Amino acid sequence: MSNVIIEALDIQLSGVSIISQLDLDVRSGEFLVLLGPSGCGKSTLLHSIAGLIDAHGGRIEIGGKDVTWADPKDRGIGMVFQSYALYPTMTVEKNLSFGPRIAGVARAEIARRVERAATMLQLNELLQRKPAQLSGGQRQRVAIGRALVREAAVFLFDEPLSNLDAKLRAELRRELKQLHKQLGATMIYVTHDQVEAMTLASRIAVMRSGQIQQIDTPATVYNRPVNMFVAGFLGAPSMNFVEGRLERVNGDTHFVAPTLHVDVSAYPFVNPPQHNLPTVLGVRPEHIALSPPSAAPAGRATIALVEPMGSNQIVWLDAQGVSLAVEADAQFTPALDRAIAFAIDAAQVSLFERSSQQRL
Amino acid sequence: MSAPPGRPSRITPARVGLYALLVSSAVFFLLPLYVMLATSLKPMEEIRLGQLFALPLHVTIEPWRQAWSTACTGLECRGIQVGFWNSVKIAVPSTVASIFFGALNGYALSFWRVRWAGALFGVLMFGAFVPYQVMMYPLVRALASVDLFGTLTGIVLIHTVFGMPVMTLLFRNYYAGVPSELFKAARIDGGGFWRIFFQLMLPMSLPIIAVAVIMQLTNIWNDFLLGLVFAGRENLPMTVQLNNVINTTTGERLYNVNMAATVLTSLLPLAVYLMSGRWFIRGITAGAVKG
Numbered sequence: 001m002s003n004v005i006i007e008a009l010d011i012q013l014s015g016v017s018i019i020s021q022l023d024l025d026v027r028s029g030e031f032l033v034l035l036g037p038s039g040c041g042k043s044t045l046l047h048s049i050a051g052l053i054d055a056h057g058g059r060i061e062i063g064g065k066d067v068t069w070a071d072p073k074d075r076g077i078g079m080v081f082q083s084y085a086l087y088p089t090m091t092v093e094k095n096l097s098f099g100p101r102i103a104g105v106a107r108a109e110i111a112r113r114v115e116r117a118a119t120m121l122q123l124n125e126l127l128q129r130k131p132a133q134l135s136g137g138q139r140q141r142v143a144i145g146r147a148l149v150r151e152a153a154v155f156l157f158d159e160p161l162s163n164l165d166a167k168l169r170a171e172l173r174r175e176l177k178q179l180h181k182q183l184g185a186t187m188i189y190v191t192h193d194q195v196e197a198m199t200l201a202s203r204i205a206v207m208r209s210g211q212i213q214q215i216d217t218p219a220t221v222y223n224r225p226v227n228m229f230v231a232g233f234l235g236a237p238s239m240n241f242v243e244g245r246l247e248r249v250n251g252d253t254h255f256v257a258p259t260l261h262v263d264v265s266a267y268p269f270v271n272p273p274q275h276n277l278p279t280v281l282g283v284r285p286e287h288i289a290l291s292p293p294s295a296a297p298a299g300r301a302t303i304a305l306v307e308p309m310g311s312n313q314i315v316w317l318d319a320q321g322v323s324l325a326v327e328a329d330a331q332f333t334p335a336l337d338r339a340i341a342f343a344i345d346a347a348q349v350s351l352f353e354r355s356s357q358q359r360l
Numbered sequence: 361m362s363a364p365p366g367r368p369s370r371i372t373p374a375r376v377g378l379y380a381l382l383v384s385s386a387v388f389f390l391l392p393l394y395v396m397l398a399t400s401l402k403p404m405e406e407i408r409l410g411q412l413f414a415l416p417l418h419v420t421i422e423p424w425r426q427a428w429s430t431a432c433t434g435l436e437c438r439g440i441q442v443g444f445w446n447s448v449k450i451a452v453p454s455t456v457a458s459i460f461f462g463a464l465n466g467y468a469l470s471f472w473r474v475r476w477a478g479a480l481f482g483v484l485m486f487g488a489f490v491p492y493q494v495m496m497y498p499l500v501r502a503l504a505s506v507d508l509f510g511t512l513t514g515i516v517l518i519h520t521v522f523g524m525p526v527m528t529l530l531f532r533n534y535y536a537g538v539p540s541e542l543f544k545a546a547r548i549d550g551g552g553f554w555r556i557f558f559q560l561m562l563p564m565s566l567p568i569i570a571v572a573v574i575m576q577l578t579n580i581w582n583d584f585l586l587g588l589v590f591a592g593r594e595n596l597p598m599t600v601q602l603n604n605v606i607n608t609t610t611g612e613r614l615y616n617v618n619m620a621a622t623v624l625t626s627l628l629p630l631a632v633y634l635m636s637g638r639w640f641i642r643g644i645t646a647g648a649v650k651g
Contacts, residue, residue: 047544050544050548051547051548052544052547052548072544072547072548072550073547073548073549073550077548078548079544079545079548081541081544081545082541083539083541083542085539085541085542085544085545086542086545087542087545087546087560088542088564089560089563089564098546098549098551098559099548099549099550102549102550102551102555103550143545146545146549150548150549158541
């Protein structure tokens with residue numbers, strides 16, 4: 001178990017700055033997920049922690065040791081790649097033992113470690129097979145096993161599940177979480193899949209253009225996103241955004257848009273907002289209620305489209321040109337093209353300043 | 361009667377035309393080989409009759425025996441077996457060395473961040489397009505200055521150097537198809553430059569090595585000019601020896617012996633192609649590496 005500290009990291013690839021002045025503190029035993037769209041620099045960051053990309057400036061510390069210029073093998077890391085990266089000419093056993101064999105670990109010790117990893121990952125039957133004779137899920141297990149056998153203090157995962165089909169992905173995701181529980185090792189995991197991020201992470205770092213937008217627990221990142229980018233990146237369907245303005249009347253604060261109206265007096269503003277501030281209201285699909293029994297509705301809209309999901313359904317509303325996704329339970333029978341009233345759970349909304357897109 | 365639907369009939373006019381073309385071109389290209397084989401099996405009396413395409417009436421292997429062990433090249437009369445063994449001594453080390461260095465270059469250029477790698481590769485490729493003749497005299501002088509001119513080591517060195525551009529290109533392109541994550545994984549596992557090369561990359565390169573062996577072995581075996589200039593009198597390769605056998609004009613031209621010697625000289629490249637056709641195709645198509 002080791003912590004990872006990154007200070008003022010600069011990375012340039014062929015003259016283009018990918019990451020600049022990045023600070024990151026990964027706690028010991030934590031499962032940190034780096035989440036972001038492709039090209040946001042998350043993989044680059046991971047590779048620089050691994051020592052596969054040289055830093056241009058700043059420093060990287062793993063387990064209290066400055067490893068900014070250390071060789072990958074001396075950093076106490078194990079890494080799992082998206083393409084598995086198994087050595088095609090070696091058997092599973094040789095794949096697993098390659099690292100320790102190079103490091104000159106005693107034979108009995110190697111056998112013990114391989115045995116342990118194989119048992120944990122259910123690879124015992126496959127030890128004498130070549131990678132080409134394995135399925136995708138088995139290959140990725142071997143790749144994870146290779147990191148295990150290194151007895152690494154920090155595990156790095158570079159989109160390890162992206163090449164698998166949906167069912168296997170969910171299965172291996174659960175196994176990874178189990179593995180983290182079992183080992184308690186520090187894990188840094190890169191993905192663009194917000195479901196993986198939500199399910200696996202102790203903390204999520206949402207990245208965009210080489211910068212960390214927000215780093216916090218999955219619940220906080222999901223419920224209290226610091227800006228519209230983070231808000232829109234997490235959740236499927238993503239958060240609804242409605243443009244309007246804040247009106248202060250008799251000490252109360254209301255969000256007013258042409259199509260809806262929400263009393264946000266109880267909203268925990270960082271700074272008290274000005275009257276008439278151009279604002280974007282963000283509300284998740286599960287926080288909109290259709291045909292509310294009591295209470296004042298936030299507005300009215302027509303039902304444009306319905307996507308049944310089995311356990312629930314996504315109802316798409318058209319509120320005078322503004323499209324709103326609503327999560328409704330499976331029993332609800334929507335009538336298409338009919339006008340319907342909807343309510344918004346004011347306690348769960350996020351408000352963003354329109355120009356800066358930052359949370360208010 | 362029309363063919364049943366679904367399964368097209370085998371013989372169509374297009375097929376007939378295709379096979380006619382294939383058969384006639386095969387005959388055209390095989391004709392010289394037939395003439396050579398037929399002539400080499402005839403005694404001189406039959407050859408004097410001038411019937412080039414006739415099958416031999418009295419089959420004899422005497423010309424083959426002569427060509428191998430007693431045919432004269434200038435003053436010596438020990439056949440072209442001398443040249444055969446010289447060619448083996450030249451081709452085998454040259455093939456091994458040029459492939460080894462080509463693979464090493466390709467590996468270094470593909471995976472390691474070599475400074476000026478692009479420029480280096482460009483220069484190497486440029487070298488591949490410069491005609492031999494331009495380099496001949498400077499090379500002779502250079503080799504002579506280090507006492508390697510006219511030695512076995514010298515000719516092996518020359519073949520290795522001349523084989524490098526193409527071998528480097530071949531291996532670089534092959535390694536370009538190997539996912540870079542594989543190399544990174546090996547780096548994290550602690551592999552250094554040589555270990556990754558020998559334990560990971562070379563074992564993965566078998567298909568392309570087979571292609572390289574075929575290319576280099578046949579090229580070096582068929583070489584005439586470099587062997588003539590650099591090998592020295594003691595190490596003349598089989599091609600040069602063959603030329604000497606055929607051009608030794610004392611008395612009657614022994615067409616049957618010449619033909620036999622020629623077939624013997626081309627036997628190795630021929631065998632390589634026939635035996636390795638499968639590997640050759642596999643190597644060419646082995647662009648993507650699964651695993």
